[in-house]
Amino acid sequence: MSEPDVPQRFLDLAKQAGGQRALTDTGLRERFGEPGEAEVYAGQVWRARWDQVSVLVLVLAVEDRDVLAAPVTVDPPVEDGHCLVVDGSSNTFGVDATVWAALATSVPVRVLERTIDTWSGDIARWISTTEGRSEPAPAGTRHGHGGGSELDPVASFRAELADDLESLQQAPGLPAETPGMTTQDLASLLGDRLDLALLCNSLGMRQPEVMKLLRGKVPLTLEQVKTVARVTGLAAEKIAQTVRPLPFGLVVAAEHPRWRHVWHERARRQHVSEAEARLSGSYGAFALAARETGGRGRDWDERLRRFLSDEELDPGDA
Structure with missing residues (x-):
């Protein structure tokens, strides 16, 4: 996951599977404008990148300097019982996309680089409020399965995703004033x-x-x-x-x-x-x-x- 071109490989795979013009550079510009022009809101899928780490994330909530986000993977087709799988007919990838709900965490908004897709707000709300429970999945999605054992290969994949999110969290930010703060020059x-x-x-x-x-x-x-x-x-x-x-x-x-x-x-x-x-x-x-x-x-x-x-x-x- 730490390869800088991994999410691009995801996109290439999706384009091959679904022939999705919307995922080409031209298609993305037609849908979202130039990179970074779109406002950030819940339900968007972004490519998040810093240094050598690049991850697809689903935005669940937005704050001033951070977003609550869950990682999204397309290839390989791995999942566990805490995931939500979005059907290929419900996303622009044209193939099933796995949202790792249990790994949802805050990441700096400054690492978001390119809007890739926009999903139903029901998906973001479901992950934000029902992660780990048994409520019905939103339309066009299903519960993930498997991965219950730490010896399962999915455990290593999940740990790697968590490491990548932690790396994104370390992206240096700007020094910001806080009320009552004084600085000696x-x-x-x-x-x-x-x-x-x-x-x-x-x-x-x-x-x-x-x-x-x-x-x-x-x-x-x-x-x-x-x-x-x-x-x-x-x-x-x-x-x-x-x-x-x-x-x-x-x-x-x-x-x-x-x-x-x-x-x-x-x-x-x-x-x-x-x-x-x-x-x-x-x-x-x-x-x-x-x-x-x-x-x-x-x-x-x-x-x-x-x-x-x-x-x-x-x-x-x-």
Whole structure:
């Protein structure tokens, strides 16, 4: 399950079995728009991905930064007594799809990458409220069977799925403000240890850029944290805690799937990870809002668009 192309293999198999044009890139765009454009709601099947882990999941409920979701598999045709099997005539795959109801858990919304299908809301409600019980399955579905013994091969498959979900849960998120939270900036932490010229030289940065770091306006990279720790003698953990958290609304906006393709492209251009691209881009949008409104911008999607548009026009100032 940990192969990054496994869910794509599921889709390829389904297309072969049912000849489903709806599962091609063109078909998915016709149904759901560009990747990430669809709003997230219960009953959708998404491809969730982070690093080398990629899993199909059925969304059961949505919160601000997380979704309650259950993994979905198509190939191999494995199931157990806690699963719900959705008939091929009731889904776009054209083959039976297994929902692992007992593995339903919260995963970050930021790992959702592409809407694959939309199922009846009855399916999501049944899994959310009757998992493990004997109520009749919704129309177009049936109860799974087998897998009762830990010696059954399905137990290993189930454990692998659980490991993949745990990996998705570890996807790094943005630092978010909480009520009453205060953050000491790096300048205050350094106090009389602050040697601006030494920091500029050690970090290889101009003074205005270092001042942003000192005031917590931009995030420190891991290498910058190590450098500051080395030249000041302070613990790296304390230095890493000096970056000001982002407004909660900005975090929710930046972690929404609609921005994933933007962070992917930004990461490619800057030769950094997706997490780093999202982190620096979000702080850039926050700095833009702070200059214009004191940091109280309400339309964070628009702030992100404006910052990224300015960055593309003048990448030297990013």
